[in-house]
């Protein structure tokens with residue numbers, strides 16, 4: 001079976017970890033600092049702060065941007081759960097704005113209607129690695145005096161109008177989870193040009209400690225280890241060439257499947273550079289799951305997209321369960337029962353992913369293409 005993702009860690013990563021083991025410094029130290037400097041340089045921001053995972057990066061960035069319990073944060077309903085849970089975990093409320101049908105990212109024309117006096121930030125998700133249309137979003141944010149956080153967990157190396165994803169808003173969060181375009185096993189990074197945000201995130205990841213055992217803020221333990229940073233430094237060096245290979249594979253898929261009228265293939269807007277984290281194909285709702293089963297029978301793993309939009313997740317229906325949920329105190333009438341986001345709801349039933357990663361061989365790419373064609377013949 002050709003798997004849906006295949007993280008590859010080679011001799012260089014093994015040697016980097018060995019060096020950390022031999023150094024005796026295994027908790028956050030000089031490797032983390034070096035990884036932060038190199039990552040900031042790559043993204044083109046003044047600062048990068050490493051944390052334990054992408055969800056922590058989102059959560060700490062939101063707090064550093066001033067989001068507090070009772071506030072609202074605008075975000076996309078078509079994303080991994082962390083885009084909502086990072087907001088909920090600090091006692092704020094996600095307000096979902098429907099996505100548009102070309103890139104599957106939040107529709108900028110629908111953001112204004114979602115803004116209320118309680119809105120404190122806009123969290124933009126660059127889904128699948130295709131950047132969101134940032135200019136209109138940044139314009140609304142400027143007019144409304146709202147900070148913008150990019151969820152760039154899937155967008156390492158993606159660009160918007162020539163600028164790196166992760167350098168476009170007030171702050172951005174990256175994930176280095178095992179299947180991402182670059183990995184540290186688990187890991188995350190906040191990028192920003194603001195010294196104040198960088199400083200707050202680095203305090204919050206380390207118990208809010210300003211000097212040894214002195215805690216000025218209520219923080220967390222969300223630090224990155226030296227092992228993770230050592231792997232990250234190696235992975236970062238390979239990111240551009242690995243992304244280039246993903247691009248070649250996407251080009252073959254898009255070229256050799258384009259005549260299949262039952263499929264809507266992913267696009268790359270003229271202003272965008274996709275990181276091709278996921279190759280998302282759209283088809284009819286009634287056929288999607290049987291297509292996936294048939295592909296698996298043919299030895300190609302395929303996966304449906306997030307099966308439930310974020311506003312329909314089971315936890316979202318129980319947020320005002322007073323006895324069990326602290327959010328019920330902050331939002332006594334919180335409910336998503338009447339929220340309707342038709343495009344995101346439709347897409348959760350129509351999108352699926354086929355394998356895309358740098359170490360897919362040409363033979364494997366051909367097998368994926370042949371299998372998809374066979375399913376439709």
Ligand SMILES: Cc1ncc(COP(=O)(O)O)c(C=O)c1O
Pocket residue numbers: 053054055056079080082083125151153154174175176177186187188
């Ligand atoms: C869009 C998006 N946001 C946030 C996250 C959370 O990152 P992590 O799994 O590192 O916590 C992920 C990835 O898993 C993601 O895909």
